[in-house]
Each structure stands twice: as structure tokens, then as C-alpha cells.
Amino acid sequence: MEIKVESIGTTLVVKMYGEIDHHSAQTFRETVDRELAMKNIVNIVMDFDGVTFMDSSGIGVLVGRYKQIAARGGKMMIIRVKPQVDKILEISGLKKIMECSH
């Protein structure tokens, strides 16, 4: 998995490429948390256009980042979600707490 981050004002844009599972979740978590610790970030946009697979390990990471952003009074959204990832987001209930779009 490859991950690119870019901050635009107080919004962090996270671009993911590849498969998110228990093995790659650690890189995902650490990369985002490093940005949150260093910069004045309020919102996160997760760009999932390059994500070809995600299992429930990814849900754990997304919920953890969502909690941090919610504590800062911000919003998190996931964009360009593929059907396999959409199904996981749906059954986990994540779509009820954050904006997810195709």
C-alpha cells in the first residue's frame, strides 16, 4: 500500500493506493497520526480512488482517525469509494457517521 498526504489549509487530504488490511493498516494509521500531531488539521478527506481492497482492519483505523477529528470539531469524509470497500463501510455502520461517496 502507498499513501500520500497533502494539507490544504486545515484540511488533510489522504490519498491511498493498494490494499488496506491488518498488515498495511499500521502505515495508514502512523502516516495520518503524524500529520495530525504536527499540523493544525481539523478535517480529513480520504481519497479512496486507488484502494482496491479493504477489510475490517481498515474500519478500525478509520474509526480511530474519525474520533480524533470529531474531538477537534471537524469532519471526515471518504471519497471515490469502490464497490468492495463500499460494502464494508455499509455493514460496519461507518456510512451513518461520516460522508462516503463514489
Add this chain to the structure above:
Amino acid sequence: MENYMKLEIPAKSCNEAFARAAVAAFSVQLDLSVEELADIKTAVSEAVTNSIVHGYPDMKGTVKITCRIIENILEIEVTDCGIGIENIGQAMQPLFTTGSENERSGMGFTVMQTFMDELAVESEPGVGTTVKMKKRIRG
């Protein structure tokens, strides 16, 4: 059609991607849809990750994966000889997890149940755990 395959991997997280890809590659001889293939990959990923994370907390041991095709049904068994599950009913509850570190979502069994047609879990503390899943391929 009848066919089978057996795979054994050390309980290393880098093997999770290999395990689901191997099962997916075996499954494509069935005439399955893109969604069915994604469902199978996801369910296998959950079962193998459970064995690695929960079965072997010290990351030492092996995970065995057996797949069988009987007509249009794919059977998958994921077995570990790890610490086992004390209370299977509780482990299968959505959001329940013992993995407090690293933000486990507690959704693994729920995903397997949702994405496959049948799920059975056999476990004995100190002996290990076997997860049996079946999916009827509609194509």
C-alpha cells in the same frame, strides 16, 4: 466440478494478502461475479487475520487454509493451532474484540457472516480454532 487446494503459511501479517489472493485465484475456476470474488477475498482476509492476531498473540505458528469446490459451492476452512476462543458466541458479536491495541474493529465475524452463505466456528482453548465458510456461487 470437484477440486481442492491446501495452503499452509506462517502466522505473519505479510501473508494475509497472499492468502486471500491465493484463494481468489483458486476460486476463479467457478464462474463467479466480481462481487462474489470480492466477498470471498474479504472473508478469507478476516479469517486469516483473526488467526494471526488472536490465535497467535506471539506471532508463532501456522495457519492452514483448505478450499473445496463441489459443483457450485466453494468451501473454505481456515485453521490455526493457537490459543483458541473461550466464548465463541461472544467473539461473534458485532464490535466485540479482545484486541484492545491497534484499534481492532470487532467486525471480522460479522463480515464473514455477511459475505458468505454459511459460517461455522469450532474452537477449543489451548488447542486452536477452525472457521468453516461456504459460498454458493450464482455467477
